[in-house]
Amino acid sequence: MTSDLARGEDSILFVPDVLKQSAELHRLEAEAIAQNQSPQTVSEAYVVSRAQYRRCAKQDARAWENHRRWLQDQADSKLALRKSLRRADISKRFLALGFVAADFDTLHLDGSWCSSCLYQSYDDDLAEWEDYEEDLILDTHDEEPQTQDQAMSTTTSDAQGAQVRVGGAIIRGPSLEQKLGEFREQAREEKMAAMLADLHTDCMPGPASLYQFFQSDERLTDEEWEKYKSPIVACVHRRRFDRIWREEIAAHDARQKRQEALRPLFGRLQPPKRSATSARASIPISFAIFLALPTVETLWYPANAFIDARGWPPLEPQILSEICTRIRLDKVVLFDRIVRAHVADNGVLPSTTMKPIASSSSSPFIDCDPSKGLVPLHAALTDRDMDPLFAQVTSLFRCGICSTKLPYPDIAIHLVDDHDVPNVPAYAHVPSSDFRKAIKSLLDDLGHSLQLELAAFEFFYADCDFDVTMRSASGQFETSVGETWAQVLSGKSPAELDASRLKLSYSTDRDIVGIKLSTASVSDEDA
Ligand SMILES: [Zn+2]
Ligand SMILES: [Zn+2]
Incomplete structure (x- = not known):
């Protein structure tokens, strides 16, 4: 009822x-x-x-x-x-330290404060875990309780047996003992890794009492904060680092996507690919340099940038002018470089066209400080000043990657088109002084002025061969007979570059000390 x-x-x-x-x-x-x-x-x-x-x-x-x-x-x-x-009391402390809510607002939810991780001492945990695992194995294989320890002890007796059997062979004893030690150590490391993966992947280093710290309903006092803050702040600090890292990776990926989306615009603004006739007409720039142009940068760098091809056409004239500025700056740097080489070789400024600029005391670009060299002239330099010098046989540049010798602007086109380097001046070197001397003495021998243009030289000697003397690594001289002019200036082929990429002290350049017109070709001409 x-x-x-x-x-x-x-x-x-x-x-x-x-x-x-x-x-x-x-x-x-x-x-x-x-x-x-x-x-x-x-x-x-x-x-x-x-x-x-x-x-x-x-x-x-x-x-x-x-x-x-x-x-x-x-x-x-x-x-x-x-x-x-x-929680508001705790938040105030974190905000004062420069953290944001996302770094600490879930701390009160996580109960996994772990003193083992705080002190990095896992011995007790490992022992407990081993007991637990052993119980588990005993439960599942009741009839055959062979644990790893027993397996190990079997090995031990085997090892001792081996030692007994070899008798006087004392050397083998320690090595076996050592191997056993290594085996035990390795087994322990494996167990430790398994235990850590099992028990300590998700915990926060700190005394377990911290759970109560976050769950308490009392107002936070200064004393309490002083007592507990170290492990908490360390944990929040790590969370902030993880968060910033994740945000950075995401922002980087998003930026890269926006950069790639600009490729069609880049392709449209590049000059047509090099052809036999237009080689010296227009100079390409690398994608990296294109992205760094001020106007282009505004299209992809800001986090809120939105790629919209309809907005490109009005920007194109500005971008083209920035490309021209960039190419001109590279040209001036290379001009400065080649002029310094000429001055170093001859002790005088190389071209008569340069002298009026350099000696004009009324020029606003002249700075009397000699340590500045030609720098004050840079703004005044025009293509008319620079091109005659670049055109000379004596003004070849060496490709920093394959050591091919080329005049400007072919060197710039070669570096961008063939090697895709981002920064042309960083890879366009003046050839070695031995090579420069060899070119000069070749011109002397043939009775040409040092101002001879490369185009004229190549026209005169199109069908001629040259003997090239080189210094080997051991200091011996050897001569390569009958090279064409293109071979004289050539560098390493892509296959050769690839083959020797991993060699430490590897130069891609031949150490040329002399170039002579091949006697064979002269006699051919005479005949
Ligand atoms: Zn832990
Ligand atoms: Zn090259």
């Missing part, structure tokens, strides 16, 4: 109460019978009044339950408020 009552809504009626009620009903019925009345009427009246009573009781119970819930809610919200005040 109790269990029946306890089930439904009737559970608000207690067993003694039910007994009392039924006794009362029997009493009323008995009285009615005693007064010769029908017990039915009093019974019905009693049931009605009883139903009313139960309705009131249920209403009261509901009211009390609601009240109890309200009180609980109040208590809960007060607790939550106190906890949030504490």
Whole structure:
């Protein structure tokens, strides 16, 4: 009966109460019978009044339950408020240290503060973990409990046996012992790694009491903060580092995507690919230099940059002018370089066209400080000043990668088109002084002025061969007979470069000390 009552809504009626009620009903019925009345009427009246009573009781119970819930809610919200005040206290400390909410706002959720990781001491954990794993193995292989330790002890007795068997061979003893030690050490390392992967991948170094630090509903005091701050700040610091690292990687990837999206614009602004006739006409630039142009940079660098090809055409004239500026700057740097080489070789400025600029004291670009060399002249240099010098046979540049000798601007085209270098001046070198001397004495021998243009030279000697004397690595001289002019100036082929890429002291240049017109070709001409 109790269990029946306890089930439904009737559970608000207690067993003694039910007994009392039924006794009362029997009493009323008995009285009615005693007064010769029908017990039915009093019974019905009693049931009605009883139903009313139960309705009131249920209403009261509901009211009390609601009240109890309200009180609980109040208590809960007060607790939550106190906890949030504490979190705000903690947040204030972190914000004052320069962290952002993303670095520390989930610390109170993670219960995995770990003192083993804090002190980097895992010996106890390893022992516990080993016991646990052994139990597991024993449970699964009850009939054959061969653990790794036992396997190891078997090896030990084998090893001792080996030592006994070899008898006097003392040398083998320590090496076996050593191997065993290494084996044990390796087994321990493997176990340690497995244990760490199992138990300590997701924990934060700090005393376990830190969980309570974050869960407490008391306001944070200075003393408490001083006591706990070191491990917490270290942890938040690491989180911030991870966050910044992730953000940087994402930003870098996004920037690279935007850069790649600019390739069509880059392709459109490049001059047509080199052909036999236009080799010296227009100079390409590398994609890296293109991206670094001020106007182009605004298209991809800002984090909110949006690549839209419809916005490119109005920018193109500006970008082209920046490309021209860049090419001119490279040209001036190379001009400066070749002029210095000529001055070093001859002690005088090389071209007569240069002298009026250099000697004009009225020029605003002349700075009397000799240490600045030609630098003050750079802004005044025009193509008309530079091109005659670049055109000379004596003004060849050496490719820094394959050592081919080329005049400007062929060297720039070669570096960008063939080697895809980002920075032309960094790879366009003046050839060795021996090579420069060899060219000069060749011109002397042939009776040409040093100002002879390369085009004229190549025209005169198109069908001639040359004997090239080189210094070998051991200092011996050797002569290569009958090279064409193109061979004299050639560098290493891509295959040769690839083959010797890994050699440490490897020069791609031939150490040329003399170039002579091949006697064979002279006699051919005479004949
Ligand atoms: Zn841990
Ligand atoms: Zn090259």
